[in-house]
Amino acid sequence: MPSPAVDDYLKTIYHHTEWQDERITPSQLAAELGLAPSSVTEMVQKLAAHALVAHRPYGPIALTEAGQLRAAAIIRRHRLIETWLVREFGYGWDEVHDEAEVLEHAISDRLLEGIDERLGRPTHDPHGDAIPDASGRVHREPFVLLAAAAPGHSGRVLRVSDRDGALLREIESAGVTVGAAATVRDAATLRIADTDVHLPDGAASAVWLTA
Structure with missing residues (x-):
């Protein structure tokens, strides 16, 4: 099923369980994609018929091994492009998502391999998300969401969600910044480089630290 729409479905399902364990439901998938539930139900049935997802009516959706590999391949493209735009073209980390959404479907495998080589085979994108390797494998450290971290917890800033550019x-x-050593004061404050950093509203659900 070669289709950007299929890739968007698989990416969204993949993303949902990257940083937590609950599988995505059809209603959540519809909300994430901004589509009518009936349209999502029809597409999920097609994905299941092509053995890309496993799904029972009204139940959560899981990627099959084939679906996981395909999702990892398109996410690899997206995150390598984001890294390329930041390092080579001076984009801000809040500016790259939409550009990568377009380019991930346009560049050739040859160009992608060239980008990967030029960047030194990066393992993480500018937001701290893992870049799957060419076989779909990823390496993630144990993590904790800032909202769930206890006061006094120390670690590195592992990832900042790119969902909201503002x-x-x-x-x-x-x-x-990703990689900064930090100690949790509370869900709205981190101690970084001997300075209390006061975070904006919503940051506690958008920042992950090493566990």
């Missing part, structure tokens, strides 16, 4: 800019302006 929030990304606020988090960056506050002084938070």
Whole structure:
């Protein structure tokens, strides 16, 4: 089923369980994609018929091995492109998502391999998300969401969600960068480089630390 629409479905399902364990439901998938539930139900049935997802009526949706590999391949494209745009073209980390959404369907495998080689085979994108390798494997460290971290917890900033560009800019302006050593004061404050960094509203659900 070669189709950008199929890839968008598989990416969304993949994303949903990257940083938590609950599988996505059809209603959640419809909300994430901004589509009518009836349209999503029809597409999920097609994906199941092609053995890309496993799904029972009204139940959650899971990627099959084939679906996982295909999702990882398109996510690899997306995240390598984001990394390329930041490193080579000076894009901000809040500016790359929409560009990558377009380019991930347009560039050839040869160009993607060239980008990967030029960047030194990066394992993570600018937001801290893991870049799958060519075989679909990823390496993730144990993590904790800031909202669930206890006061006094110390670790590195592992990932900042790219879902909301405006929030990304606020988090960056506050002084938070991926890789920074941080200690949790509370869900709205991190201690970074001997300074209390006060985070914007919503950041506690958008920042992950090493566990």
